[in-house]
Amino acid sequence: MRLIAKLATVVVAGTAAVATLTAPAQAAGGTKYCPVSSNLEPWCDLQLYPTRFPGGTISIDVDVSGSNPVVGHWTLYIDGGSVCGADFAYSDPPRSWVCRNVRAGYPTLSVPRGYEAARIGLRW
Numbered sequence: 001m002r003l004i005a006k007l008a009t010v011v012v013a014g015t016a017a018v019a020t021l022t023a024p025a026q027a028a029g030g031t032k033y034c035p036v037s038s039n040l041e042p043w044c045d046l047q048l049y050p051t052r053f054p055g056g057t058i059s060i061d062v063d064v065s066g067s068n069p070v071v072g073h074w075t076l077y078i079d080g081g082s083v084c085g086a087d088f089a090y091s092d093p094p095r096s097w098v099c100r101n102v103r104a105g106y107p108t109l110s111v112p113r114g115y116e117a118a119r120i121g122l123r124w
Contacts, residue, residue: 028053031061031121034113044118046109053078055104059123060097066090066116073112074120078105090116 028051034044062074068090075085076099084099090113111120 027123029059029121029123031119034118034120036115036117040115042112042114044111044113044120046111046120046122047106048108048122049106051106053102053104053107053122053124055102057098057100057124058102058107060084060086060099060109061094061119061121061123062088062096062111063094063119064088064090064092064111064113064116065118066114068114068116070114072114075110076102076122077108077110078103080108090114094119
């Protein structure tokens with residue numbers, strides 16, 4: 001009987017360890033939708049304060065809904081300092097970029113949208 005109890009304990013403990021090891025990594029970030037507005041705001045800014053980015057790799061998502069081939073440049077800031085950016089055309093389909101080796105801090109994503117609607121996001 002003791003042998004069965006010990007065996008059951010080992011099986012349960014082993015299952016718990018495997019479940020812990022296979023749990024998905026914690027993810028954070030945020031999204032923002034900026035509709036076409038009556039005050040013609042040309043920028044869509046996503047500030048995640050008080051969420052702090054721990055540093056490392058961060059993904060940027062941009063979808064500006066225009067058909068205009070105008071080129072814009074998004075910029076990612078950490079604690080107010082520019083850390084990465086890229087060009088995109090307003091007529092592009094939704095796109096994502098990755099910035100690596102980004103320092104820890106409070107992120108802000110700034111995306112020009114002309115007078116179009118925009119969906120933007122940060123993921124890590």
